[in-house]
Amino acid sequence: MTQLELQQRGVLNLLKCRGTPPGDPWLRLVEGSRELAMLRKIAIWWRTFQIEAQCRQTSRLLKRLGSFEALVTDYFNRNATSPFIEELSRSFLRSLEKHNDPVVRAVSQLEYAALNAQARLPEASEILWDRHPDLVCRAIESGAELPPAEPDCLYRLRISGSQPFTLTCTRESTFEVS
Protein backbone atom coordinates (compact mmCIF):
# COMPACT_ATOMS: atom_id res chain seq x y z
CA MET A 1 0.00 0.00 0.00
CA THR A 2 1.43 3.41 -0.95
CA GLN A 3 1.56 6.28 1.50
CA LEU A 4 -1.15 8.11 -0.47
CA GLU A 5 -3.48 5.11 -0.33
CA LEU A 6 -2.80 4.64 3.37
CA GLN A 7 -3.63 8.28 4.08
CA GLN A 8 -6.73 8.48 1.91
CA ARG A 9 -8.19 5.19 3.13
CA GLY A 10 -7.36 6.23 6.67
CA VAL A 11 -9.16 9.56 6.36
CA LEU A 12 -12.17 7.86 4.77
CA ASN A 13 -12.38 5.48 7.73
CA LEU A 14 -11.94 8.29 10.23
CA LEU A 15 -14.56 10.45 8.53
CA LYS A 16 -17.02 7.60 8.57
CA CYS A 17 -16.26 6.57 12.15
CA ARG A 18 -15.02 3.15 11.06
CA GLY A 19 -12.35 2.62 13.60
CA THR A 20 -8.89 3.63 14.57
CA PRO A 21 -6.26 3.68 11.84
CA PRO A 22 -3.16 1.54 12.08
CA GLY A 23 0.13 3.00 13.19
CA ASP A 24 0.50 5.92 10.78
CA PRO A 25 1.53 8.93 12.92
CA TRP A 26 -0.29 11.51 10.78
CA LEU A 27 -3.56 9.56 10.90
CA ARG A 28 -3.20 9.26 14.65
CA LEU A 29 -2.79 13.03 14.81
CA VAL A 30 -5.87 13.51 12.62
CA GLU A 31 -7.96 11.05 14.59
CA GLY A 32 -8.45 13.16 17.67
CA SER A 33 -8.33 16.53 15.98
CA ARG A 34 -10.99 19.23 16.00
CA GLU A 35 -10.25 19.62 12.28
CA LEU A 36 -11.48 16.09 11.60
CA ALA A 37 -14.61 16.78 13.63
CA MET A 38 -15.24 19.87 11.49
CA LEU A 39 -14.61 18.00 8.24
CA ARG A 40 -17.10 15.35 9.33
CA LYS A 41 -19.65 18.03 10.21
CA ILE A 42 -19.25 19.59 6.78
CA ALA A 43 -19.63 16.27 4.99
CA ILE A 44 -22.76 15.40 6.92
CA TRP A 45 -24.16 18.91 6.61
CA TRP A 46 -23.93 18.66 2.83
CA ARG A 47 -25.57 15.26 2.75
CA THR A 48 -28.34 16.52 5.03
CA PHE A 49 -28.85 19.53 2.83
CA GLN A 50 -28.97 17.51 -0.39
CA ILE A 51 -31.31 14.88 1.00
CA GLU A 52 -33.58 17.57 2.36
CA ALA A 53 -33.81 19.16 -1.07
CA GLN A 54 -34.53 15.92 -2.93
CA CYS A 55 -36.58 13.97 -0.38
CA ARG A 56 -38.86 16.67 0.95
CA GLN A 57 -41.61 14.52 2.40
CA THR A 58 -39.36 11.99 4.06
CA SER A 59 -37.04 14.59 5.54
CA ARG A 60 -39.97 16.60 6.89
CA LEU A 61 -41.44 13.51 8.45
CA LEU A 62 -38.13 12.48 9.99
CA LYS A 63 -37.54 15.97 11.33
CA ARG A 64 -40.95 15.86 12.92
CA LEU A 65 -39.94 12.61 14.55
CA GLY A 66 -36.64 14.15 15.63
CA SER A 67 -34.53 11.54 13.89
CA PHE A 68 -33.52 13.13 10.58
CA GLU A 69 -29.96 14.19 11.37
CA ALA A 70 -29.18 10.99 13.24
CA LEU A 71 -30.43 8.88 10.34
CA VAL A 72 -28.46 10.86 7.75
CA THR A 73 -25.34 10.56 9.89
CA ASP A 74 -25.87 6.85 10.35
CA TYR A 75 -26.48 6.43 6.63
CA PHE A 76 -23.33 8.43 5.78
CA ASN A 77 -21.19 6.39 8.14
CA ARG A 78 -22.43 3.00 7.05
CA ASN A 79 -22.71 3.42 3.30
CA ALA A 80 -20.62 4.21 0.25
CA THR A 81 -22.48 7.41 -0.49
CA SER A 82 -22.72 8.64 -4.06
CA PRO A 83 -21.35 12.05 -5.02
CA PHE A 84 -24.42 12.56 -7.19
CA ILE A 85 -27.44 13.94 -5.42
CA GLU A 86 -30.09 11.82 -7.13
CA GLU A 87 -28.28 8.57 -6.44
CA LEU A 88 -27.56 9.67 -2.88
CA SER A 89 -31.22 10.45 -2.32
CA ARG A 90 -32.50 7.19 -3.76
CA SER A 91 -29.98 5.24 -1.74
CA PHE A 92 -30.90 7.07 1.47
CA LEU A 93 -34.58 6.36 0.87
CA ARG A 94 -33.84 2.70 0.30
CA SER A 95 -31.97 2.59 3.58
CA LEU A 96 -35.28 3.36 5.30
CA GLU A 97 -37.17 0.40 3.88
CA LYS A 98 -36.75 -1.55 7.13
CA HIS A 99 -37.40 1.41 9.43
CA ASN A 100 -39.52 0.40 12.40
CA ASP A 101 -42.09 3.16 11.82
CA PRO A 102 -44.59 2.07 9.15
CA VAL A 103 -45.28 5.68 8.10
CA VAL A 104 -41.57 6.35 7.54
CA ARG A 105 -41.35 3.13 5.52
CA ALA A 106 -44.32 4.04 3.36
CA VAL A 107 -43.44 7.69 2.78
CA SER A 108 -39.82 6.91 1.90
CA GLN A 109 -40.94 4.18 -0.51
CA LEU A 110 -43.36 6.58 -2.17
CA GLU A 111 -40.68 9.22 -2.56
CA TYR A 112 -38.26 6.60 -3.87
CA ALA A 113 -40.80 5.61 -6.52
CA ALA A 114 -41.29 9.28 -7.43
CA LEU A 115 -37.53 9.79 -7.90
CA ASN A 116 -37.39 6.67 -10.06
CA ALA A 117 -40.22 7.96 -12.19
CA GLN A 118 -38.45 11.30 -12.61
CA ALA A 119 -35.32 9.48 -13.71
CA ARG A 120 -37.39 7.24 -16.03
CA LEU A 121 -36.28 4.14 -14.21
CA PRO A 122 -38.95 1.53 -14.68
CA GLU A 123 -39.56 -0.18 -11.37
CA ALA A 124 -43.02 -1.31 -10.32
CA SER A 125 -43.65 -1.09 -6.62
CA GLU A 126 -46.30 -1.77 -4.04
CA ILE A 127 -46.46 0.21 -0.80
CA LEU A 128 -48.52 -0.78 2.19
CA TRP A 129 -49.94 1.93 4.44
CA ASP A 130 -51.61 1.54 7.80
CA ARG A 131 -53.51 4.81 7.23
CA HIS A 132 -54.78 6.87 4.34
CA PRO A 133 -51.71 7.79 2.18
CA ASP A 134 -53.13 11.01 0.84
CA LEU A 135 -53.98 12.26 4.31
CA VAL A 136 -50.46 11.41 5.48
CA CYS A 137 -48.85 13.36 2.62
CA ARG A 138 -51.12 16.34 3.16
CA ALA A 139 -50.36 16.36 6.87
CA ILE A 140 -46.60 16.29 6.22
CA GLU A 141 -46.90 19.08 3.69
CA SER A 142 -49.02 21.31 5.90
CA GLY A 143 -47.38 20.48 9.20
CA ALA A 144 -50.67 19.17 10.59
CA GLU A 145 -50.88 16.16 12.86
CA LEU A 146 -50.56 12.81 11.12
CA PRO A 147 -53.78 10.83 10.79
CA PRO A 148 -53.98 7.87 13.18
CA ALA A 149 -53.41 4.31 12.00
CA GLU A 150 -56.67 2.66 10.94
CA PRO A 151 -57.24 -0.65 12.68
CA ASP A 152 -58.23 -3.72 10.68
CA CYS A 153 -57.43 -2.25 7.29
CA LEU A 154 -54.53 -1.41 5.04
CA TYR A 155 -54.04 0.66 1.95
CA ARG A 156 -52.22 -0.97 -0.93
CA LEU A 157 -50.64 1.62 -3.22
CA ARG A 158 -49.40 0.25 -6.54
CA ILE A 159 -47.11 2.17 -8.84
CA SER A 160 -46.75 0.98 -12.40
CA GLY A 161 -43.29 0.18 -13.69
CA SER A 162 -43.77 1.57 -17.17
CA GLN A 163 -44.82 4.83 -18.70
CA PRO A 164 -47.21 6.40 -18.22
CA PHE A 165 -46.56 5.96 -14.50
CA THR A 166 -49.84 5.38 -12.70
CA LEU A 167 -50.83 5.08 -9.06
CA THR A 168 -53.69 2.89 -7.88
CA CYS A 169 -54.71 2.55 -4.28
CA THR A 170 -57.08 0.06 -2.71
CA ARG A 171 -58.33 -0.12 0.83
CA GLU A 172 -58.43 -3.66 2.16
CA SER A 173 -59.84 -5.12 5.30
CA THR A 174 -57.50 -7.11 7.52
CA PHE A 175 -60.18 -8.03 10.02
CA GLU A 176 -60.23 -11.74 10.69
CA VAL A 177 -63.31 -13.53 12.02
CA SER A 178 -62.33 -16.01 14.69
Added chain:
Amino acid sequence: MPGFEAAFGGWPVPALATTYEGGDPALLERLVQLVDLLEIAPDTIVGSERGQYILRPEVLDEYASVSSRVGLIAHGIGLSIGSFDQWNHDYLRLLDELFARFDLQWHSEHLACTVVAGESLGTMLSMPRTQEALDLVSRRVELLQKLYPVPFLLEHVIQLLPDAPAEFTPAGFLNAITSRTGCGLVLDVYNLECDAHNQGLHIPAFLDELNLAAVVEMHLAGGVQYEGFQLDIHSSITRESTVTLACEIVRRAPNLRAVTFEYLKEAVGLLGHDAICGELQRLRQTVLRQAVLQ
Protein backbone atom coordinates in the same frame (compact mmCIF):
# COMPACT_ATOMS: atom_id res chain seq x y z
CA MET B 1 -3.90 21.13 -26.28
CA PRO B 2 -2.75 24.74 -26.36
CA GLY B 3 -0.86 26.07 -23.36
CA PHE B 4 -2.57 28.86 -21.50
CA GLU B 5 -0.16 31.56 -22.65
CA ALA B 6 -0.62 30.67 -26.33
CA ALA B 7 -4.37 30.29 -25.91
CA PHE B 8 -4.94 33.65 -24.30
CA GLY B 9 -2.32 35.85 -25.85
CA GLY B 10 -3.86 39.16 -26.76
CA TRP B 11 -6.60 39.28 -24.17
CA PRO B 12 -6.42 42.88 -23.00
CA VAL B 13 -7.91 42.66 -19.51
CA PRO B 14 -9.31 39.82 -17.44
CA ALA B 15 -12.91 38.86 -18.04
CA LEU B 16 -15.51 38.98 -15.30
CA ALA B 17 -17.19 35.65 -14.67
CA THR B 18 -19.70 34.17 -12.30
CA THR B 19 -21.47 30.98 -11.40
CA TYR B 20 -24.85 29.98 -12.76
CA GLU B 21 -26.45 26.63 -11.98
CA GLY B 22 -29.77 26.95 -13.79
CA GLY B 23 -33.39 27.32 -12.89
CA ASP B 24 -33.43 31.08 -12.36
CA PRO B 25 -33.95 32.78 -15.74
CA ALA B 26 -34.47 36.21 -14.22
CA LEU B 27 -31.06 36.03 -12.58
CA LEU B 28 -29.48 34.65 -15.74
CA GLU B 29 -30.75 37.58 -17.79
CA ARG B 30 -29.26 40.04 -15.33
CA LEU B 31 -25.96 38.16 -15.13
CA VAL B 32 -25.32 38.10 -18.86
CA GLN B 33 -25.58 41.87 -18.90
CA LEU B 34 -22.83 42.10 -16.30
CA VAL B 35 -20.32 39.34 -17.02
CA ASP B 36 -18.17 38.14 -19.88
CA LEU B 37 -18.09 34.47 -18.91
CA LEU B 38 -20.41 32.03 -17.15
CA GLU B 39 -18.95 29.24 -15.07
CA ILE B 40 -20.69 25.88 -15.46
CA ALA B 41 -20.13 23.33 -12.71
CA PRO B 42 -21.17 20.08 -14.40
CA ASP B 43 -21.58 18.25 -11.09
CA THR B 44 -24.27 20.69 -9.97
CA ILE B 45 -26.52 20.22 -13.00
CA VAL B 46 -26.62 16.44 -13.02
CA GLY B 47 -29.78 14.46 -13.47
CA SER B 48 -30.22 10.86 -14.37
CA GLU B 49 -32.12 9.03 -17.01
CA ARG B 50 -32.52 5.28 -17.18
CA GLY B 51 -29.65 4.75 -14.77
CA GLN B 52 -27.20 7.05 -16.59
CA TYR B 53 -25.98 10.37 -15.22
CA ILE B 54 -26.71 13.18 -17.65
CA LEU B 55 -26.53 16.95 -17.65
CA ARG B 56 -30.05 18.23 -17.19
CA PRO B 57 -31.20 19.25 -20.68
CA GLU B 58 -33.29 22.16 -19.46
CA VAL B 59 -30.23 23.76 -17.83
CA LEU B 60 -28.09 23.17 -20.91
CA ASP B 61 -30.77 24.93 -22.91
CA GLU B 62 -30.46 27.91 -20.60
CA TYR B 63 -26.72 28.13 -21.28
CA ALA B 64 -27.36 27.72 -24.99
CA SER B 65 -29.81 30.61 -24.91
CA VAL B 66 -27.09 33.02 -23.76
CA SER B 67 -24.02 31.49 -25.39
CA SER B 68 -23.94 34.14 -28.10
CA ARG B 69 -23.68 36.84 -25.43
CA VAL B 70 -21.22 35.34 -22.95
CA GLY B 71 -18.39 32.84 -23.05
CA LEU B 72 -18.59 29.59 -21.12
CA ILE B 73 -16.07 27.85 -18.88
CA ALA B 74 -16.40 24.61 -16.92
CA HIS B 75 -15.37 24.12 -13.31
CA GLY B 76 -15.57 20.64 -11.89
CA ILE B 77 -16.06 19.56 -8.31
CA GLY B 78 -16.06 15.79 -8.41
CA LEU B 79 -13.35 14.55 -10.77
CA SER B 80 -11.24 13.57 -7.78
CA ILE B 81 -8.01 14.01 -9.66
CA GLY B 82 -6.02 13.07 -6.57
CA SER B 83 -7.58 9.72 -5.64
CA PHE B 84 -4.92 7.09 -5.13
CA ASP B 85 -6.75 4.53 -7.23
CA GLN B 86 -8.86 6.15 -9.92
CA TRP B 87 -10.61 9.36 -10.69
CA ASN B 88 -14.34 9.71 -11.20
CA HIS B 89 -15.10 8.42 -14.68
CA ASP B 90 -18.72 9.53 -14.40
CA TYR B 91 -17.52 13.12 -14.16
CA LEU B 92 -15.54 12.75 -17.38
CA ARG B 93 -18.66 11.52 -19.17
CA LEU B 94 -20.44 14.67 -18.02
CA LEU B 95 -17.55 16.75 -19.28
CA ASP B 96 -17.72 14.96 -22.64
CA GLU B 97 -21.39 15.86 -22.85
CA LEU B 98 -20.63 19.49 -22.06
CA PHE B 99 -17.84 19.72 -24.61
CA ALA B 100 -20.07 18.12 -27.24
CA ARG B 101 -22.64 20.86 -26.73
CA PHE B 102 -20.58 24.01 -26.14
CA ASP B 103 -17.33 25.69 -27.10
CA LEU B 104 -15.73 26.07 -23.69
CA GLN B 105 -12.84 28.47 -23.28
CA TRP B 106 -11.15 26.33 -20.65
CA HIS B 107 -12.01 23.87 -17.92
CA SER B 108 -10.77 23.46 -14.41
CA GLU B 109 -10.94 21.15 -11.43
CA HIS B 110 -9.98 21.15 -7.78
CA LEU B 111 -6.64 19.74 -6.75
CA ALA B 112 -8.25 17.31 -4.37
CA CYS B 113 -9.54 13.89 -3.62
CA THR B 114 -13.29 13.44 -3.21
CA VAL B 115 -13.57 9.70 -3.80
CA VAL B 116 -11.59 6.96 -2.08
CA ALA B 117 -11.81 3.38 -3.27
CA GLY B 118 -15.01 4.22 -5.09
CA GLU B 119 -16.58 5.82 -2.03
CA SER B 120 -17.41 9.50 -1.86
CA LEU B 121 -15.81 11.33 1.06
CA GLY B 122 -18.61 13.87 1.01
CA THR B 123 -16.02 16.62 1.10
CA MET B 124 -12.76 17.65 -0.55
CA LEU B 125 -9.50 16.42 0.83
CA SER B 126 -6.43 18.43 -0.09
CA MET B 127 -3.49 16.52 -1.50
CA PRO B 128 -0.39 15.73 0.53
CA ARG B 129 2.45 17.69 -1.02
CA THR B 130 4.63 14.72 -1.88
CA GLN B 131 6.46 13.42 -4.92
CA GLU B 132 4.00 10.54 -5.10
CA ALA B 133 1.03 12.91 -5.25
CA LEU B 134 2.82 15.15 -7.73
CA ASP B 135 3.46 12.22 -10.07
CA LEU B 136 -0.12 11.00 -9.85
CA VAL B 137 -1.73 14.39 -10.42
CA SER B 138 0.66 15.32 -13.22
CA ARG B 139 -0.07 12.10 -15.13
CA ARG B 140 -3.77 12.81 -14.92
CA VAL B 141 -3.42 16.45 -15.90
CA GLU B 142 -1.48 15.37 -18.97
CA LEU B 143 -4.21 12.90 -19.84
CA LEU B 144 -6.87 15.60 -19.51
CA GLN B 145 -4.81 17.84 -21.77
CA LYS B 146 -4.85 15.12 -24.41
CA LEU B 147 -8.56 14.45 -24.01
CA TYR B 148 -9.90 17.99 -24.28
CA PRO B 149 -8.94 20.68 -26.76
CA VAL B 150 -8.82 23.64 -24.38
CA PRO B 151 -6.53 24.63 -21.50
CA PHE B 152 -6.93 22.90 -18.18
CA LEU B 153 -6.53 24.67 -14.83
CA LEU B 154 -6.19 23.36 -11.30
CA GLU B 155 -7.52 25.07 -8.19
CA HIS B 156 -5.95 24.61 -4.76
CA VAL B 157 -8.54 23.77 -2.08
CA ILE B 158 -8.57 24.78 1.54
CA GLN B 159 -6.82 22.47 3.90
CA LEU B 160 -8.78 21.65 7.01
CA LEU B 161 -6.94 18.65 8.38
CA PRO B 162 -3.56 19.01 10.06
CA ASP B 163 -0.73 19.20 7.54
CA ALA B 164 0.48 15.81 6.36
CA PRO B 165 4.21 15.15 6.02
CA ALA B 166 5.25 17.16 2.95
CA GLU B 167 8.15 17.35 0.51
CA PHE B 168 6.99 20.67 -0.99
CA THR B 169 5.74 23.98 0.31
CA PRO B 170 2.13 24.86 -0.67
CA ALA B 171 3.30 27.17 -3.47
CA GLY B 172 6.17 24.88 -4.43
CA PHE B 173 3.76 21.99 -4.98
CA LEU B 174 1.61 24.07 -7.33
CA ASN B 175 4.72 25.32 -9.14
CA ALA B 176 5.90 21.74 -9.63
CA ILE B 177 2.58 20.72 -11.19
CA THR B 178 2.37 23.69 -13.53
CA SER B 179 5.98 23.51 -14.63
CA ARG B 180 5.77 19.80 -15.29
CA THR B 181 2.43 19.81 -17.14
CA GLY B 182 1.98 23.32 -18.48
CA CYS B 183 -1.48 23.52 -16.93
CA GLY B 184 -2.73 26.79 -15.50
CA LEU B 185 -3.99 27.64 -12.05
CA VAL B 186 -7.19 28.94 -10.56
CA LEU B 187 -6.13 31.00 -7.59
CA ASP B 188 -8.94 31.22 -5.06
CA VAL B 189 -8.21 34.26 -2.97
CA TYR B 190 -10.72 33.45 -0.27
CA ASN B 191 -9.25 29.93 0.03
CA LEU B 192 -5.89 31.53 0.79
CA GLU B 193 -7.52 33.53 3.56
CA CYS B 194 -9.12 30.36 4.93
CA ASP B 195 -5.74 28.64 4.97
CA ALA B 196 -4.19 31.66 6.65
CA HIS B 197 -6.87 31.57 9.33
CA ASN B 198 -7.04 27.81 9.82
CA GLN B 199 -3.48 26.71 9.07
CA GLY B 200 -1.38 29.80 9.54
CA LEU B 201 -0.51 30.11 5.84
CA HIS B 202 1.66 33.18 5.29
CA ILE B 203 -0.02 34.64 2.21
CA PRO B 204 2.71 37.14 1.24
CA ALA B 205 5.34 34.40 1.29
CA PHE B 206 3.02 32.07 -0.62
CA LEU B 207 2.47 34.67 -3.33
CA ASP B 208 6.16 35.50 -3.51
CA GLU B 209 6.97 31.86 -4.11
CA LEU B 210 4.08 30.99 -6.44
CA ASN B 211 4.67 31.27 -10.18
CA LEU B 212 1.97 33.85 -10.74
CA ALA B 213 2.44 33.59 -14.51
CA ALA B 214 0.54 30.30 -14.27
CA VAL B 215 -2.54 31.93 -12.73
CA VAL B 216 -5.20 32.12 -15.44
CA GLU B 217 -8.31 32.53 -13.33
CA MET B 218 -8.98 33.99 -9.92
CA HIS B 219 -11.89 32.97 -7.72
CA LEU B 220 -13.54 35.32 -5.28
CA ALA B 221 -16.16 34.37 -2.76
CA GLY B 222 -17.32 34.93 0.76
CA GLY B 223 -17.85 32.41 3.50
CA VAL B 224 -18.43 32.05 7.20
CA GLN B 225 -16.59 31.53 10.43
CA TYR B 226 -17.84 28.57 12.40
CA GLU B 227 -16.45 27.13 15.60
CA GLY B 228 -13.23 29.04 15.04
CA PHE B 229 -12.75 27.84 11.44
CA GLN B 230 -12.96 29.98 8.34
CA LEU B 231 -15.00 27.89 5.92
CA ASP B 232 -15.13 28.08 2.14
CA ILE B 233 -18.90 28.03 1.92
CA HIS B 234 -19.70 30.41 -0.89
CA SER B 235 -22.60 31.98 0.87
CA SER B 236 -21.89 35.68 0.94
CA ILE B 237 -20.39 38.54 -0.99
CA THR B 238 -16.65 39.09 -0.98
CA ARG B 239 -15.28 40.74 2.11
CA GLU B 240 -13.04 43.75 1.85
CA SER B 241 -9.82 41.94 2.76
CA THR B 242 -10.41 39.46 -0.07
CA VAL B 243 -10.95 42.27 -2.57
CA THR B 244 -7.78 44.02 -1.42
CA LEU B 245 -5.75 40.85 -1.83
CA ALA B 246 -7.37 40.18 -5.21
CA CYS B 247 -6.35 43.64 -6.42
CA GLU B 248 -2.75 42.90 -5.51
CA ILE B 249 -2.80 39.58 -7.35
CA VAL B 250 -4.33 41.12 -10.47
CA ARG B 251 -1.40 43.52 -10.61
CA ARG B 252 1.09 40.68 -10.27
CA ALA B 253 -0.42 37.90 -12.43
CA PRO B 254 0.46 38.67 -16.06
CA ASN B 255 -1.64 35.91 -17.64
CA LEU B 256 -4.79 36.33 -15.57
CA ARG B 257 -7.77 35.95 -17.90
CA ALA B 258 -10.79 35.88 -15.62
CA VAL B 259 -11.98 36.91 -12.21
CA THR B 260 -14.89 34.74 -11.11
CA PHE B 261 -17.31 35.55 -8.33
CA GLU B 262 -18.62 32.27 -6.97
CA TYR B 263 -21.71 31.71 -4.88
CA LEU B 264 -23.76 28.68 -4.12
CA LYS B 265 -27.12 28.31 -5.79
CA GLU B 266 -28.48 27.64 -2.33
CA ALA B 267 -27.28 31.09 -1.24
CA VAL B 268 -29.15 32.98 -3.95
CA GLY B 269 -32.29 33.27 -1.83
CA LEU B 270 -30.24 34.58 1.06
CA LEU B 271 -28.19 37.03 -0.98
CA GLY B 272 -30.83 38.12 -3.47
CA HIS B 273 -30.33 39.00 -7.12
CA ASP B 274 -29.57 42.65 -6.37
CA ALA B 275 -26.68 41.80 -4.06
CA ILE B 276 -25.16 39.34 -6.54
CA CYS B 277 -25.40 41.83 -9.39
CA GLY B 278 -24.13 44.64 -7.19
CA GLU B 279 -21.16 42.50 -6.22
CA LEU B 280 -20.30 41.85 -9.86
CA GLN B 281 -20.40 45.58 -10.59
CA ARG B 282 -18.23 46.26 -7.57
CA LEU B 283 -15.65 43.65 -8.60
CA ARG B 284 -15.47 45.06 -12.12
CA GLN B 285 -14.90 48.52 -10.72
CA THR B 286 -12.32 47.44 -8.16
CA VAL B 287 -10.51 44.21 -8.98
CA LEU B 288 -10.69 44.28 -12.78
CA ARG B 289 -9.89 47.96 -12.84
CA GLN B 290 -6.44 47.13 -11.47
CA ALA B 291 -5.59 45.49 -14.78
CA VAL B 292 -6.68 48.55 -16.72
CA LEU B 293 -4.69 50.87 -14.49
CA GLN B 294 -1.42 49.04 -15.07
